[in-house]
Amino acid sequence: MTDSESASRVDLVPLEPLGRGGFTDHKAQVLSFQDGEQRFVWGLHKDTDQLWYLEEDTAREWRAHVKQFVICPVPGCEAQLTTAHRTTKRDGLVHLNKDGGHTGESIFHSQGCAVIENWLSTNYPNSKVKREEYTNAEGERRADVLITSPAGDRVAFEVQYSPLTSDAWRTRHESYRRQRIADVWLFGHTSKQLRFDRGGFLSLNPTHRAVIAAGSPVMFINPEQRAIGIATSNEWIDDGSATLRSSATIEVWDQFLRASLSIAPLEDFRPSRRGIASDWLSQLYGQTKDLRDRNEASRRHTVETQQREVAAAQAELKAWIFKRRPQQEQIRHQFATVQRWNRSDALASINAYFGGNLRDRIDSNGDAGPGTNALVRWQSVVYFDLVAGRSREFGVREAFAAIKARGVNMGQPDAFKLIAIHLHGLVDLGFLDRTDGYGQYPRFVSTEEGAWR
Ligand SMILES: [Zn+2]
Structure with missing residues (x-):
């Protein structure tokens, strides 16, 4: 050397x-x-294969040396180099013959x-x-x-x-x-x-x-x-x-x-x-890890909370079903023995079923004695024969048939229209869903709320 x-x-x-x-x-x-200014300052010594660095403002001093010993470091090029002195920009290396043929990126690389x-x-x-x-x-x-x-x-x-x-x-x-x-x-x-x-x-x-x-x-x-x-x-x-x-x-x-x-x-x-x-990187790594951990924990917490809520809702529904199923069976059984509706066991059971939870799903004709709400009979039949505890789809025609089958005479010429209005009311209240895509002949099915609550 x-x-x-x-x-x-x-x-x-x-x-x-x-x-x-x-x-x-x-x-x-x-x-x-x-700044994209391309500065070519590192070459390779052709005998030692070591890096060679051109200091600023030394182009003239090193030119002969560079021409003799320093080659282009771009893989596959190995062209002879020389130096260029510049007054406004930094001194740099250049190919001796302009045959480098490689891109600016390869010099930067x-x-x-x-x-x-x-x-x-x-x-x-x-x-x-x-x-x-x-x-x-x-x-x-x-x-x-x-x-x-x-x-x-x-x-x-x-x-x-x-x-x-x-x-x-x-x-x-x-x-x-x-x-x-x-x-x-x-x-x-x-x-x-x-x-x-x-x-x-x-x-x-x-x-x-x-x-x-x-x-x-x-x-x-x-x-x-x-x-x-x-x-x-x-x-x-x-x-x-x-x-x-x-x-x-x-x-x-x-x-x-x-x-x-x-x-x-x-x-x-x-x-x-x-x-x-680096010291700065350690801090950056630490802060990022804390944030990642915190976000991970909060995501886990969100998932766990959702799972708990789903489990709680399922348990609550199960309790409702357990309570409602025998009550519904009893009311349907009592429908068969109605003599006078306002004095019937069925109406008393329905009043007990809803308690303070009627939420407008059956209309009332006033009081039928102390503590008894005189609920409209045909609507009661529709509710307990087609909605409560039920999951089968039905339409106005099936509702009318159910009313008739329970021996109830609606006594009105526009019974179908009244039934349709009533069922749409139950949709609005959240006890029924429409299943027919809103066509001419509406079809309905109980919501969980309608079936069990
Ligand atoms: Zn080159």
């Missing part, structure tokens, strides 16, 4: 950290993160991988850091950058600038899981991955949502700024009150309807068994 090469790596200084203090305005910080590799190898000299390494003997999946700790824990970093379907993402994520490798997905900061809606909130695509569903926050990388953006929200869903709540202090990476971008310097983070960690 020559002096110049070692100098170029040892002197490598991380870009100015982007901490919140750097920007007074979050919007300006996000705009800067999205290679620069992102270089930043991650440099970040890991600088901070974790005792770990093994490899770019595009096959993760198992079968070459099942190669990581953009794989770090293996001295204890053998592995974290794969994927820098994803190009579109990726959620199914393809799941397949790769599952493959890592099977190999016991924590995978960290850093989506690109350009518009193929990072988009905002008109309201300034993140437009998360199905792949981003799959990442969240699998238990990780959605993260973006800006290699230029050595910054990580994380989809977070301080507006979250609170199932307990079934509303959207917000808090200035609680930020979460899940359980939100819309998210913003929280940005922190890459140097704030460290690889971890979970993939990636």
Whole structure:
């Protein structure tokens, strides 16, 4: 290794950290993160296969060296490079012959991988850091950058600038899981991955949502700024009150309807068994877990409450049926022996049946002696022969036949019309349902209320 090469790596200084203090305005910080200016500053040394970094304002100084030793890091390109000095923009690397032929995204991708590799190898000299390494003997999946700790824990970093379907993402994520490798997905900061809606909130695509569903926050990388953006929200869903709540202090990476971008310097983070960690992330993970747990508990509570209510209603209905069935049998039996209706056992039993619970379902002709309501006889017959304890559908004709069968003469020429009006009244009161789709000849069936209460 020559002096110049070692100098170029040892002197490598991380870009100015982007901490919140750097920007007074979050919007300006996000705009800067999205800045698509393509800076090509990381190449590969062709003899050592090591990363090579071009410092700002050193294009002239390093040009000859670059031409001789530094090649394009985009896989499959390996083109010779040179340097470009710029007065308004930063100095950068360029292909010596304009035959790169690859997209802007592939430069961003290679620069992102270089930043991650440099970040890991600088901070974790005792770990093994490899770019595009096959993760198992079968070459099942190669990581953009794989770090293996001295204890053998592995974290794969994927820098994803190009579109990726959620199914393809799941397949790769599952493959890592099977190999016991924590995978960290850093989506690109350009518009193929990072988009905002008109309201300034993140437009998360199905792949981003799959990442969240699998238990990780959605993260973006800006290699230029050595910054990580994380989809977070301080507006979250609170199932307990079934509303959207917000808090200035609680930020979460899940359980939100819309998210913003929280940005922190890459140097704030460290690889971890979970993939990636930082003090800020620990807080975010904790807050999100609390909210998830709380929402889960409240969902469970809602389900349990509903189940209890259903069980209570079923038990109550069972008690009504137990009480009503013999009363109904008795009234129907007593219908057979009526002499004078207002003095009959049937009317007394019906008065006892309803007690204070008549709720207008049978009309009254006044009092029939102390404590006896002179309920209309034909309506009483209809109720106890066709509604109470019954579940069979019937129409006006069947009701008229039932009245006749009990020997009741309605004594009116428009009996069918009166019966129809009465049955519709029972529908309005909730004791009958219409079953005929409101056609010309109405059909009725008892409601639970009509049958048993
Ligand atoms: Zn190239």
